[in-house]
Every structure is written in structure tokens, then in C-alpha cells.
Amino acid sequence: MRSLLVAVLVAGLLAQPAAVQQALSPTEQQLAAHADGSRAEAEQLLERLVNINSGTMNLDGVKRVGDVLAAEFKTLGFRTTWVDGAAFKRAGHLIAERDGKGPRLLLIGHLDTVFEPDSPFQKFQRITADAARGPGIIDMKGGDVVILYALKALAAAKALDGVAITVVMTGDEEDPGEPLTLARQALLDAGKAADIAIGFENGNNNPANANISRRGFTGWTLRVKGMAAHSSQVFTESVGAGAIYELSRILNGFYAGLSKEPLLSLNPGLTLGGTTVEFNAAQSRGTAFGKTNVVAEHAIVTGDLRGISSEQVETTKKTMHGVVAANLARTSAELVFDDSYPPMAPIDGYWRD
Numbered sequence: 553m554r555s556l557l558v559a560v561l562v563a564g565l566l567a568q569p570a571a572v573q574q575a576l577s578p579t580e581q582q583l584a585a586h587a588d589g590s591r592a593e594a595e596q597l598l599e600r601l602v603n604i605n606s607g608t609m610n611l612d613g614v615k616r617v618g619d620v621l622a623a624e625f626k627t628l629g630f631r632t633t634w635v636d637g638a639a640f641k642r643a644g645h646l647i648a649e650r651d652g653k654g655p656r657l658l659l660i661g662h663l664d665t666v667f668e669p670d671s672p673f674q675k676f677q678r679i680t681a682d683a684a685r686g687p688g689i690i691d692m693k694g695g696d697v698v699i700l701y702a703l704k705a706l707a708a709a710k711a712l713d714g715v716a717i718t719v720v721m722t723g724d725e726e727d728p729g730e731p732l733t734l735a736r737q738a739l740l741d742a743g744k745a746a747d748i749a750i751g752f753e754n755g756n757n758n759p760a761n762a763n764i765s766r767r768g769f770t771g772w773t774l775r776v777k778g779m780a781a782h783s784s785q786v787f788t789e790s791v792g793a794g795a796i797y798e799l800s801r802i803l804n805g806f807y808a809g810l811s812k813e814p815l816l817s818l819n820p821g822l823t824l825g826g827t828t829v830e831f832n833a834a835q836s837r838g839t840a841f842g843k844t845n846v847v848a849e850h851a852i853v854t855g856d857l858r859g860i861s862s863e864q865v866e867t868t869k870k871t872m873h874g875v876v877a878a879n880l881a882r883t884s885a886e887l888v889f890d891d892s893y894p895p896m897a898p899i900d901g902y903w904r905d
């Protein structure tokens with residue numbers, strides 16, 4: 553979605569500082585030299601791909617980008633398949649495969665962009681010798697070109713022979729087709745058959761970095777009930793603390809117990825409290841009514857929870873339930889979780905610095 557240095561993208565996979573290059577094996581040096589030597593050619597292909605509009609709903613454009621890449625993969629001895637997207641109302645996906653022994657690699661890209669034909673942002677535009685801007689350069693035609701030229705470098709170094717590789721480039725990453733189970737079937741099948749998967753979408757704009765894990769996302773809603781009464785009776789045995797004090801205690805408990813947990817985040821994003829509370833979850837908005845001289849009867853807070861592993865998410869949920877359960881006098885609270893995408897924890901042994 554943003555422009556960035558083309559050179560950085562294209563050379564990024566294999567570019568190394570001079571000091572590191574000395575430590576490369578002869579084959580690795582060959583790969584790096586090939587990446588450097590094919591930069592102009594790779595940039596030309598990127599320009600060609602960027603100039604084909606492939607907004608997700610431009611089905612013909614997405615397919616044309618897939619056709620250009622399929623032809624390239626064929627020259628490297630890959631079998632290519634176009635998975636037709638009619639069943640999920642999108643263009644479809646490109647799959648390129650090679651057989652071999654040893655672990656199967658899955659390389660993931662996507663063909664579509666967020667820039668439909670009616671967008672004013674349509675063409676590749678060179679800014680300097682090292683920089684260009686254009687729709688989908690970063691997200692992620694640049695990454696697709698990196699996949700292809702990494703494979704070309706391996707082929708030139710005779711390092712591709714016998715390696716089992718599947719490339720999946722989806723045509724609906726930006727706006728997935730429906731039903732989702734059909735739209736993602738090809739990618740899921742390829743994932744199940746693979747031992748190692750690498751996605752080539754830009755991470756943090758620094759090609760020296762790769763993400764080796766991803767935090768998951770779980771939404772949560774906490775509803776608190778207190779006893780309505782005149783404010784002069786708050787703290788008394790018969791009226792207790794009220795819903796807003798209880799909600800505050802719980803949030804403070806979350807903060808005290810969980811804010812130092814490594815790689816965990818827990819964020820309350822919206823809260824309402826008072827005598828009456830109306831919350832519209834779908835629109836993530838609501839209204840509250842209350843008076844300064846009335847003990848609050850209702851309070852609600854919604855937030856998210858992002859953890860690095862399923863274990864961390866489960867432990868965090870337990871901690872949160874523990875905090876919630878220790879209710880102040882004459883209050884009650886209910887905490888509900890809504891798991892969305894799961895965490896992908898880092899796996900030991902797959903990576904070296």
C-alpha cells in the first residue's frame with residue numbers, strides 16, 4: 553500500500569553486509585551474485601506486474617498477473633495450476649509445484665491488491681535509480697518477484713534440483729472470497745502438506761528481518777452488575793461498591809497481574825457504565841445513563857487479548873477469570889472470550905541468526 557525502495561525488495565532476500573558475505577559458502581555467494589546480477593530484470597518484471605491492475609474484484613486482472621508469473625515458474629520446471637475462484641466469487645489462485653526429496657517448502661504470495669480499476673493509483677512510477685512507487689509494489693508484487701528470483705538464483709546454482717517446493721499465490725488476500733473455507737482451501741491443503749512455510753509479504757519495511765511467529769487475537773467482553781441505590785449508601789453492607797467500582801477493580805487487577813507478561817497485550821478499548829447501559833457490539837458503540845447521586849448498576853468493557861502461544865492465551869484467560877471472580881460486595885461480573893485467529897508460536901530449531 554505504500555511505496556518503498558524496489559532495490560531493497562528485490563535484493564533483500566539475499567543481500568548481506570560485506571562482513572557477512574565472507575562467511576558465505578561458495579553456493580551462497582553464487583546465489584547472492586545472481587540476485588545482484590538480475591536486479592534490472594527483476595525490476596522490469598515488477599514494473600510489468602504492477603502495471604496490470606489486479607484489484608481483488610478485477611478478476612481478469614488478477615488472472616493476468618497469475619498468468620505472467622505462471623509462465624515464469626514453468627521455465628524453472630514447476631507444474632502450474634490455476635485454481636478457479638468462481639465457487640468463492642474471486643479470480644482464483646496460482647499454484648506452482650516441484651517434487652523432490654526432503655522437507656517440502658511452501659512459499660506464499662498473493663496476486664491481488666487493494667487498488668481496484670477506479671483507484672487513481674494505477675501505474676509504476678520510478679522516483680530515483682533505487683526507488684519506485686506503484687500500487688501493490690510492497691503488498692505484495694515485490695514479494696512475489698522476490699520468490700521468483702530467489703528460485704531463479706537457486707536454479708542457476710543447481711541448488712533447486714530435488715527440492716520439493718510449492719508456491720501458492722492467492723488471488724483474494726485483500727478481500728477473501730466466500731465461503732472462506734472454499735476460498736482458503738488451496739492454501740490450507742498446501743500448508744498441511746508442507747514442512748516449512750514462508751510468507752513473503754512485507755513485515756516491518758526492513759528486509760533484514762523476518763517474522764518467525766505471530767500473536768493471535770481474542771476479543772473479550774466483561775459485564776458487571778451492581779446494586780442500584782442512592783449514592784449516600786455506597787460502601788454500606790447492603791448496597792456495596794456498585795458496578796463502576798467493580799469494573800475499575802477488575803481492570804486494575806488485569807493491569808497489575810498481566811501488564812509485565814512478555815509478548816502479551818491486553819487492551820480495554822471501550823467502556824460504559826451507569827444506571828443503564830446500551831451496547832451495540834456489531835457497531836462497537838453504545839450509550840450510558842447515570843446520575844452522580846446513584847450507585848451504578850451496570851458497566852461493560854470490551855477489549856482484545858494478543859498472546860504469542862496458545863498456552864499463554866489460556867494462562868491469561870485463567871488469570872483474568874481469577875481477577876473477575878473476587879467480586880467486591882454486592883457486585884457480580886461475567887467475562888466472555890471470543891477467539892479469533894490463533895497464535896503461531898516460534899518453533900525451536902528452525903532458525904539460526
Ligand SMILES: [Zn+2]
Nearest residue numbers: 691692725753
Ligand atoms: Zn498483502
